[in-house]
Amino acid sequence: MTLPAEAATPPAARDAPTLSCLVISRTAALLERMLASLSRARLHWGEADEVLLSWNGSEEELEELLRRREEAETGAPTLRVALREPYHFARNMNRLAEQARGELLVLINDDVELDPGSLDRAIHLLETHPEIALLGGRLRGSDGRLTHAGLLLSPGGLPYNRLRPDQLPGLIDAEGLDAMESGPIPAVTGALMVLPREVFLGIRFRESFRVCGEDIDLCLQIQRQLGRPVYYASDVSGVHDEKSTRGDAVDHFDLQRLAGEISASGGLAALADTNLAHWAVQEGRLFFETIQRLRGEIRDLEDLVNQKRDAITDLGRQQEDAAARHRDQLRGLQLKLNDAELRASLALRDLEALRQSRTWKATAPLRSLADSLRAAPLEASGDGGAAGDSDAAALAELPPLSRMAPAGGPEAGSPADPAQLHVVFDSLILGLANRASVSRGGSTATAAS
Structure with a gap:
């Protein structure tokens, strides 16, 4: 059987069936948020519509919630506290359904926040396809990840969430084509169910389940007993942070028990027209595509890691x-520094040896005389003056005797170099001769005058 996933224009308020929303809660904040979403989930609420509450929280918190609702115009149906009993989902819901007056029942968790127009679409689908006995919706977490898109059964009869959103978090797109496909399905979650009141009261939840499983059992019993x-209607949607109401109570005992009952009764054969094979094939294709995509992403990550590793290796090599x-x-x-230090050390040693040599000491008077001749100004005139200037210039070109060293190295006590001494003596004689010539020229000029 194939049914449309999208609802058409919602029915007018005067033609719409009356609704009774059944909810169990012990947390005012969650309940208040859910009630606020009801006002958006249906365009027109009638006077006969109602919300029946089974409360198992503190009285003070409940009184404060009721006071706020009286003061505010919420646009949601009337809230009535119909039951005050300890939490047991199946038993509480059965008691609330017995008191309900609506033609349709909306079984909803207090931690569900319905999307705008969701109930209008559910009502329209049930009215246009009266063969549908129970309708469930698509739920996602507050982080946007898919949390429910119908329930399937394993070959052993063990129920599990279609598309495995609990095992593949973040890998299944809550708005993808697979999650958005609607159709008959073995079961839906009790967090959000819409069904005629007489259908529910004709079967009810089995109260022998301790934590969970009564919702799946109800779906299977409806199909077996009523045919x-x-x-699953994907456009009946909302936000549901799973287990925020009942917590992390261990549920595998109930599920294993249910799986045993399904297998023992040959229940899978009775679900031939629930598109079970179609959903299984769809899951297989989706998982294969997901694996291929992940492999591609892993290859890309490996390439990126290799590129970074090569870059780090190149950088390290550089x-x-x-x-x-x-x-x-x-x-x-x-x-170079060691060589310069060695040469400086040798030069200092050679200088010190020169200063301690006999040559240096023997030539001390001559060095003093030569330095005096260099420093003394020569008064010259005429040809004698020109000759004196020439001789003085020649003498000035000679290095000072204080910087002369013996040719064979400044060994302490080594004899003076004859060639150097000859040059020095010639220079001294030339200087004395020039000075004497200048003096005689001056005297002759004086006598003549």
């Missing part, structure tokens, strides 16, 4: 090469 389908070059440069500079 009518349970339908740094090692640069460090080696710097070490070679430092080694060369150190060698």
Whole structure:
């Protein structure tokens, strides 16, 4: 059986069936949020519509909630506290359904927040397809991840969430084509169910389940006893943070028990027209595509890791090469520094040896005389003056005797170099001769005058 996933224009308020919303709660904040979403989930609420509450929380919190609702115009149906009993989902819901007056029942968790127009679409679908006995919706977490898109059964009869959103968090797109496909299905979650009141009261929840499983059992019993389908409608949607009402109570005992009952009764054969094979094939294709996509992403990540590793290796090699070059440069500079220090040490040693030599001491008077001749100004005139200037210039070109060293090295006590002494003596004689000539020329000029 194939039914439309999208509802057409919602029915007018005067033609719409009356609704009784059944909810169990102990937390005012969650309940208040759910009630606020009801005002948006249906365009027109009638006076006969109602919300029946089974409360198992504090009285003070409930009184404060009721006071706020009286003061505010919420646009939601009237809230009535119909039951005050300890929490047991199946038993509480059965008691609320017995008191309900609506033609349709909306079984909803207090931690569900319905999307705008969701109930209008559910009502329209049930009215246009009366063969549908029970309708469930698509739920997502507050983080946007898919949490429910119908329930399927394993070959062993164990129920599980279609598309495995609990095992593949974040990998299944809550707005993708697979999650948005609607149709008959083995079961839906009790967090959100819409069905005629007489259908529910004709079967009810089995109260022998301790934590969970009564919703799946109800769906299977409806199909077995009434021969009518349970339908997953993706456009009846909302936000549901799973288990925020009952917590993390262990539920596998109930599920294993239910799986045993399904297998023992040959229940899978009775679900031939629930598109079970279609959903299984769809899951297989989706999982294969998901695996392929993940493999591609893993390959891309591996390539990226390899690129980064190569870049780090190249950078490390470049740094090692640069460090080696710097070490070679430092080694060369150190060698040059050592050579300069050695030559400076040898020069200081040679200078000290020169100053201690007999030659240096013997030529001390001559060095003093030569330095005096260099420093003394020569008064010259005429040809004698020109000759004096020439001789003085020649003498000035000679190095000071204080900087002359023996040719064979400044060994302490070594004899003076004859060639150097000859040059020094010639210079001294030339200087004395020039000075004497100048003096005679001056005297002759004086006598003549």
